[in-house]
Amino acid sequence: MTQRIPVIEGLFAELPEGPRLLGSRCAHCATPYFPRSPVCHHPDCDAGRIENRMEDVAFGPSGVLYSHAVQNYPPPPPAKFDEPYQPYAVGMIDLAEGLRVLGRIATDDFSKLQGGMPVELIVDRLYRDGDGNDVVTWQFRPAEAAGHRNQGRRKP
């Protein structure tokens, strides 16, 4: 039976309330981090350099697309993908928690992607491995399907 295997452990989770990114926040200066960070890297946060002052936080699912591009050619290793290669979109997403995150944008129609549009976090297949398992990763999809159509969209 096909299993869902996270591409890397500890980066995201499918919680009862939905998919989330597993990050940290500095207890001293509130700087958010993804992936988790054992220390705060804010240059003015001396306190953050003392370990164990970081709190685990689950980020998402709502964000706004800052921008996107299409990976039209197959990227070099260590990227992995199913054959035959199908171009996909990647984007920078601003989360409400003050974090800008990279991720794939799950869409069939690249032409509908637009800066400012609301997106939501999902966990979906990156590629199928040699054992027939689905290796999954965090992705974002346009939030229209969830009734947010046109909300927050920004015209140039």
Added chain:
Amino acid sequence: MTQRIPVIEGLFAELPEGPRLLGSRCAHCATPYFPRSPVCHHPDCDAGRIENRMEDVAFGPSGVLYSHAVQNYPPPPPAKFDEPYQPYAVGMIDLAEGLRVLGRIATDDFSKLQGGMPVELIVDRLYRDGDGNDVVTWQFRPAEAAGHRNQGRRKP
């Protein structure tokens, strides 16, 4: 049938007159090189920097041992050796041509090795490869066997 394969091509040859190291000499300043060098690296030899001013030279077979050590433990890759590992001697040898060369010292009795002793170039097995061939390399052996016993030996 067991073949003799040079460990690296172009470093030495078994000529009719005996084994030789394949090197170069600068036509401008006479600096000797082993391995062959397409240019002269003497810091004062401007002319040597123009390619094709180097002449091929065969060095050896006579030299004098400057010093030696014993490789008592198996060296890390990319070194290769036959199993079980047998310690061997290595040395710096001053050739008459003004060149100090590194090489294995072929001897059963390390205690007889002494700075200043005459040695002669041979080509002998380094290890046997997976196909049963002898991979050979340049080595030096004490020249006593050739009637040079005690000649040139130096007491501390």
Added chain:
Amino acid sequence: MTEVAVLGVGMHPFGKFADRSVTDLCRSAVLAALADAGISWREVEAVAAASSRFSGGKGWGLNGNDVVEDLGSTGVPVYNLSAGCAAGGNAFHIGYTLVASGMHDVVLVVGGEKMPKGFIQTSGVEEATDPEFLRQRCIGVSGPAFWGMLCRRRMEDYGTTEEHLAMIAVKAHANSVHNPNARFRKPFTLEEVLQSPMVCFPLRLFEICPVSDGAAAAVICSARFARRKTTKPVWVAGSAVATARFDDGMTRHLAAVSPPGKTMHSEAKLAVETAFERAGLGPRDLSLVELQDNTVYYELAFPEEWGLCAEGEAERLVEQGETGPTGRLPINPSGGFQSFGEATTAMGVFQVAELTWQLRGDAGARQVPNARVGLGQTIGLGGNATAVMLKT
């Protein structure tokens, strides 16, 4: 600090040279620079070299030591600098500092590279602690895709068109026709660029630089030494190195804090502004700029971020031909990375060579008229950037 002059420069033509080692390429460039400076190898007192990830250096990044052994081991101190694609500029800055401090009179700066084929695998490290590994394995966001995202945002913000992008590539290749060191010396039409394959929408193949083999070298020296050797020295007006700021909005890892202001290449902006400050010069003083055009997008973003033009004005400059060699803000009259291909760690020194030829008036048919002040700039992995200003 004492004044520093660029006394001689040299370059090995860029391209793919299967039969030549990186040391061979460097030797050509260094001997040319020594001859141009009118000095012998023995007069070089120190070497600052770009450390390569791809070629030479004995597996330890010792590319400067390779050069010294090849030319003849005189005992000179060697400094091997790693800074990703900014390594050449970084090495130049160290060479500059060694002379400016009064420690040495004559220093050789060199960068050379033999690149692997195709698009670069950025880090080569396969560990979950490596940000580049995570970006590639978990998302598959290549370098061109990253540039594409930044470029797409610009299109939405300022109405940049695909034609604007293509015009920059056309300009680069038009310049390259006049540069004997360039790898590609063929002019392209707008249509040809627009018909080249889409690599990462919105960026096409002819809008992204490939990798090349190449090398460049510069002999720099104290004012005292320069005046003994030439009556027309080129001077280092200012040199600076910087790294990225924490909150510039560039997601160099899987994420970054949302920026308080405009998203920008803070490392390049900081390096250029510091170089301006050290030179006591500003954007209005520039005769020409050699900037790192891995992608044509940089020719739109950088001039604005550095204050060379107003926000959203870059496309107008391109439309009006003002970034050509005879325009108001000549950018990459050499042909740039688009025409040379990137020999990663050589590029900062390549720019110094090009600027020097321009400031001497020796740039032939690609000459910027009355070139007096030039700016060179590089940016590299790790948030590294360099800027150098030369003047007559």
Added chain:
Amino acid sequence: MTEVAVLGVGMHPFGKFADRSVTDLCRSAVLAALADAGISWREVEAVAAASSRFSGGKGWGLNGNDVVEDLGSTGVPVYNLSAGCAAGGNAFHIGYTLVASGMHDVVLVVGGEKMPKGFIQTSGVEEATDPEFLRQRCIGVSGPAFWGMLCRRRMEDYGTTEEHLAMIAVKAHANSVHNPNARFRKPFTLEEVLQSPMVCFPLRLFEICPVSDGAAAAVICSARFARRKTTKPVWVAGSAVATARFDDGMTRHLAAVSPPGKTMHSEAKLAVETAFERAGLGPRDLSLVELQDNTVYYELAFPEEWGLCAEGEAERLVEQGETGPTGRLPINPSGGFQSFGEATTAMGVFQVAELTWQLRGDAGARQVPNARVGLGQTIGLGGNATAVMLKT
């Protein structure tokens, strides 16, 4: 050039730390150095770091960038220096130059390393053009065997005995007992050393340093800045980098030209002599030396080659205990590489930290009485060497 002070130093203890990254080690060392200097991270104006072949650096040797990102990206310029095992000393010299030139007031120098297990595979390059590959594949002459050859020649020339070699190891470990940062803090008897396995005749296991993980950092600054922060600064009297000469007789490739004079480590000699010259000081001024004792043999060869003692005299100094902390020429009162293990690129900075503690009189039970002037020295692949002299 302006005067440069060492304002603060820090070290992560040396050892094997499977659970800590090289960045973790560096953070400990840097935070300790900042605290020792009494400054905040924001006050650091530039970073000079040793570039590691073994750990961190994003696969591009960007170890300084790792440190800056970890502590917080302020935009400071970063310089990553590769020089084999001399990288830490090389980075220190660049940091020194950045301050001495007047370009910066406060610079952080850092070196950290997580080493792979066992003896180091020197180059990692498997090409017939790579000298180290040829030496290993065609002959199988390891680093210890190379040292063994040099040591054996000394035994023939000066009557050095196996006991002399062992005495140096005994002295090193006796010192280490008093150093909380050392990896091995157990004293050894002469017999124990002489009974340790022969690695490469004539050198035994306890006469060759193993590899370790470790990190060290130093905050250096201008005289003006130092006087605001402390009444007892330690000063950089002289700093130098050098490479090997063409004709010193060391077969760094498969061969070398036969030397016209004595076979010697010309790079180390040149670096130390240049540091003496720049400091305006000589061998007689030295209170102590921290030298690179990968092998005990170096404690015999180096003092002579640098003119610290007469030819053939080194063994007498060892016999008479003159290289101990209270002797005439204290060598490696820290315990040296023998007691710490080599964390390759950290070692030059490790020496600066040790010398600083000695010159401040803070070295506890290993303190050299009335330490006024100290010399640190490293040597590395590619014929690189560094020397630094500190004074009170």
